[in-house]
Amino acid sequence: MLQLLIRNCVMQGKVMPVDVGVQGGRVEWILPSGQVADAPAERTVHANGQLLLPGFVEPHIHLEKAHLLERMQAEPASLQEAIRITGEMKRQFTKEDMRERSMRVLKRDVVNGVTHLRCHAEIDPVLKLTAVEVILELKEQMADVLDIQIVAFPQEGIFQQPGTAAWMEEALRMGVDAVGGIPYNDRDAEEHLAYVFGLAEKYGKPLDFHVDFSDNPDDRNIVRIADMTIERGLQGRVCAGHVTSLGSVMSSELPAIADRISEAGIHIIALPATDLYLGGRGDMERPRRGLAPVKTLLERGVNVIFGTNNIRNAFTPFGTGDPLDMAWLLAQTAYMGTGQEAEQLIRMATYGAASALGLSDYGLTPGCPADMALYPVRNVREVLLDRPERTQVWKRGKLTAETSKREQIYWDREHIDCVTHTKEVR
Ligand SMILES: [Zn+2]
Missing domain, CATH: 3.20.20.140 (Metal-dependent hydrolases)
Incomplete structure (x- = not known):
């Protein structure tokens, strides 16, 4: 069983969304999203198209x-x-x-x-x-x-x-x-x-x-x-x-x-x-x-x-x-x-x-420690422009921080705009 499975995230340099499997604190595999239908994991995260970056x-x-x-x-x-x-x-x-x-x-x-x-x-x-x-x-x-x-x-x-x-x-x-x-x-x-x-x-x-x-x-x-x-x-x-x-x-x-x-x-x-x-x-x-x-x-x-x-x-x-x-x-x-x-x-x-810093096994490739964070944006440029919350952060595959942000505009009683980054990505 995997330690962690992240479904449907985007990564720098990858055209299509991917799934990321983590085992023993390290990235085990990165595959096109949905390719592995059945991957039992202690914890599964549905990223809904969020961007995954190394820590x-x-x-x-x-x-x-x-x-x-x-x-x-x-x-x-x-x-x-x-x-x-x-x-x-x-x-x-x-x-x-x-x-x-x-x-x-x-x-x-x-x-x-x-x-x-x-x-x-x-x-x-x-x-x-x-x-x-x-x-x-x-x-x-x-x-x-x-x-x-x-x-x-x-x-x-x-x-x-x-x-x-x-x-x-x-x-x-x-x-x-x-x-x-x-x-x-x-x-x-x-x-x-x-x-x-x-x-x-x-x-x-x-x-x-x-x-x-x-x-x-x-x-x-x-x-x-x-x-x-x-x-x-x-x-x-x-x-x-x-x-x-x-x-x-x-x-x-x-x-x-x-x-x-x-x-x-x-x-x-x-x-x-x-x-x-x-x-x-x-x-x-x-x-x-x-x-x-x-x-x-x-x-x-x-x-x-x-x-x-x-x-x-x-x-x-x-x-x-x-x-x-x-x-x-x-x-x-x-x-x-x-x-x-x-x-x-x-x-x-x-x-x-x-x-x-002389880190020898850093990065989001199989074999590297799963030190990483999810960003509720579609690409790297938006990370810089929005400076959004890091929705989830992992150190060696273990969740270390989680942030959620809720922003709503009340136009009137019936029309409420949810403008959180995550909502936009979804
Ligand atoms: Zn100084």
């Missing part, structure tokens, strides 16, 4: 400093101020407090159809390893509904904050999944890079940077990171978030930089909510957009993806944690409005991000 992969998020708006004493006007204000608030963080705010984010992720997530847990002389400890506990607690990867993240720098280097190494011994780096917030970028690359090699872990977060076209640590990645044979194992300075580089210089990033197999993570909000602020005339040059990087073969980064704090006083909000924001600000680009954006939030 979203959130590649870059900060859990323990989410949801801080209520306790902010001042509104920051720059990245430096955001770091300073948050640094002060961190002194009041307790483990229980971090756990509660992180959990608020993680629950929304499950409802939003996120099945894999990578977060940056901060390590500094104030928090020491408490954020890492809290998120390691949550990782275990959430294991049945969400796969969590943790980056050891030295937000305040490593060498300008005595003790941080040792805590970074201890975090790796405790079992974090990746080494973080932030060369723009330390006493010497080269020293910082040498240390984190060395740590990643020592523990056999991938690297995940916050880098070149500015409008200054001369900030090019990404090129140094690309060189070091190639020298050390770490192609495909390095992510770089922000990289907004490349948005200010002259177009004549950009292709060569993009080619070097592509050669190094570095995954570039645009963080549009934060990047657009903090970028371009110093420009009194003709403000720059403050976003990585997404389309140029894509054209040169770079795996560009996007993440939520912060939710409702000094860095980004917005956010729901829905990857579709970020897809929609990037679609408009990176000029990605065609049907093809809508598909590309959804691919970035799924397969692209899965590749960045």
